[in-house]
Amino acid sequence: MLVDIGFWVLAVLAVASAVLVFVVDSMARATYALAVSFVAVGFALVLLQQNYVGVVTVLMMLMEMAVMAVYMVMYMGMNPALMPMSMVHGKRAALAVSGAAFVVLGAGALLVDWPVRRGVPAPDVTAALGEALMGRQMLVMVVISPVMVATIVGGVVLAAHRTRYDRFGDDLRRRPARDPQRGGVGR
Amino acid sequence: MGEAVTPGLLGSVAVAAALLAALATAAVVLDGVLGARSEGRSSRPALTRPVDEVARLLRQRRRAPLSADTLLWRIGGGGLGVAALLMVAVVPLGEWVIADLDVGVVWFNTMDVAVWALVWLTGWGANSVHSLVGGYRFLALALAYELPLMFALVAPAVGAASLDVREIAAAQGSLWFVVWMPVAFAVYCLGVVAFSVWGPFTPPAGSDVAGGVLSELSGVDRLLVQAGRYALLAAGAAFAVPMFLGGGSGPLLPGWAWVVLKSAVLLAALVWLRRRLPSARPDLVMEVGWVVLLPAVLLQDLAVAVVVAWRG
Numbered sequence: 001m002l003v004d005i006g007f008w009v010l011a012v013l014a015v016a017s018a019v020l021v022f023v024v025d026s027m028a029r030a031t032y033a034l035a036v037s038f039v040a041v042g043f044a045l046v047l048l049q050q051n052y053v054g055v056v057t058v059l060m061m062l063m064e065m066a067v068m069a070v071y072m073v074m075y076m077g078m079n080p081a082l083m084p085m086s087m088v089h090g091k092r093a094a095l096a097v098s099g100a101a102f103v104v105l106g107a108g109a110l111l112v113d114w115p116v117r118r119g120v121p122a123p124d125v126t127a128a129l130g131e132a133l134m135g136r137q138m139l140v141m142v143v144i145s146p147v148m149v150a151t152i153v154g155g156v157v158l159a160a161h162r163t164r165y166d167r168f169g170d171d172l173r174r175r176p177a178r179d180p181q182r183g184g185v186g187r
Numbered sequence: 188m189g190e191a192v193t194p195g196l197l198g199s200v201a202v203a204a205a206l207l208a209a210l211a212t213a214a215v216v217l218d219g220v221l222g223a224r225s226e227g228r229s230s231r232p233a234l235t236r237p238v239d240e241v242a243r244l245l246r247q248r249r250r251a252p253l254s255a256d257t258l259l260w261r262i263g264g265g266g267l268g269v270a271a272l273l274m275v276a277v278v279p280l281g282e283w284v285i286a287d288l289d290v291g292v293v294w295f296n297t298m299d300v301a302v303w304a305l306v307w308l309t310g311w312g313a314n315s316v317h318s319l320v321g322g323y324r325f326l327a328l329a330l331a332y333e334l335p336l337m338f339a340l341v342a343p344a345v346g347a348a349s350l351d352v353r354e355i356a357a358a359q360g361s362l363w364f365v366v367w368m369p370v371a372f373a374v375y376c377l378g379v380v381a382f383s384v385w386g387p388f389t390p391p392a393g394s395d396v397a398g399g400v401l402s403e404l405s406g407v408d409r410l411l412v413q414a415g416r417y418a419l420l421a422a423g424a425a426f427a428v429p430m431f432l433g434g435g436s437g438p439l440l441p442g443w444a445w446v447v448l449k450s451a452v453l454l455a456a457l458v459w460l461r462r463r464l465p466s467a468r469p470d471l472v473m474e475v476g477w478v479v480l481l482p483a484v485l486l487q488d489l490a491v492a493v494v495v496a497w498r499g
Contacts, residue, residue: 070323
């Protein structure tokens with residue numbers, strides 16, 4: 001009973017705050033409305049007794065939205081509260097696409113012939129989930145991770161307009177490096 | 188999850204809130220006494236400082252700048268104390284705990300990340316330049332301290348092979364984690380000081396930006412933010428007890444008394460440190476956090492993992 005009430009409260013909160021993202025006229029409000037929506041989804045996961053996944057979802061989403069607000073404001077150059085803005089562009093097409101997607105997904109969830117449970121859940125669902133996601137693929141993950149990090153570093157290096165020659169001089173011998181921003185450890 | 192909301196739960200929340208408020212009040216008094224001493228004034232007024240401040244701020248008119256986003260502003264300011272209370276909800280007082288969550292460590296981490304959002308919203312909502320600078324400064328510091336703090340929380344969790352705060356406290360029967368995880372403990376304390384906007388991490392509320400996130404706050408709003416900062420400091424000190432300081436273990440006294448005593452001692456140390464450390468410039472701390480603290484705490488985690496694997 002309490003779980004049902006909790007689920008409905010969280011579900012309504014998640015959808016309502018997601019709608020608010022497109023209703024409010026402030027960048028900060030839109031960002032944090034989205035954060036509230038994600039937090040509600042995270043706590044819905046806790047209701048599914050996936051405590052670890054649920055709480056980590058809340059953690060990641062709060063952190064992500066705190067940083068995203070900064071980037072959104074930075075790129076939009078918006079003055080707090082003084083300049084109303086809209087999160088919606090190409091309203092008609094967007095409404096049609098999102099409405100259709102909602103109907104398809106909702107109909108799928110309601111109409112599909114869900115299988116009945118066989119067996120019982122593992123005693124530690126978090127460990128079971130981790131095993132299912134990562135167990136067989138551990139080698140792949142271990143190989144892909146350095147490649148992904150290298151891609152990020154490579155992307156930053158390619159995007160930065162200053163090279164090591166700007167920092168260390170033509171013979172790469174200048175110490176400390178000439179940086180526009182002084183670091184904190186005296187390099 | 189899904190247990191009934193009984194008077195027992197409400198009662199325990201009230202007890203936890205009262206203990207947190209008592210610790211925070213003691214910290215205010217101690218900070219006042221230390222401040223008066225260092226300036227050579229009488230420390231008598233500091234003893235009634237919490238009462239005086241509360242009375243003064245409650246009577247002060249509550250102002251808001253033009254076009255302030257009052258909703259976000261007040262969510263940010265009022266949320267700090269709530270986050271602190273949610274942190275101590277997973278701290279066991281001896282045998283007794285409000286929320287026996289099996290992922291208590293992650294929960295604490297989530298609450299300290301929520302402080303990112305709350306402080307930034309406090310800075311943003313006021314629609315004032317100094318306030319906004321303060322909010323951005325906090326995020327800049329947060330990017331520097333948060334990852335070291337996360338990996339510092341990993342060390343006791345690996346040491347006890349659990350994310351349950353009670354099991355971590357129980358795993359320190361013979362040897363407190365602070366003894367063989369000193370780096371993690373130091374980085375953790377630094378993180379607590381940072382998310383309370385305290386000591387070296389006060390630039391978000393610094394006097395060079397006219398008080399930063401605090402600059403436009405007045406009346407009850409200012410009271411909530413200031414009380415929230417002290418409550419966060421107290422909650423961070425309390426959470427260190429089961430993580431590093433052996434939980435409720437100790438001779439003679441019952442478990443809950445040891446938890447309160449240890450929290451109070453660590454809190455006093457953190458309050459005292461405020462006047463001993465220089466303030467951390469947000470633009471320089473990033474490199475210190477990522478080049479010094481992060482590798483140090485990762486090596487600490489490695490050492491803990493090796494010890495745990497070796498012991499079997």
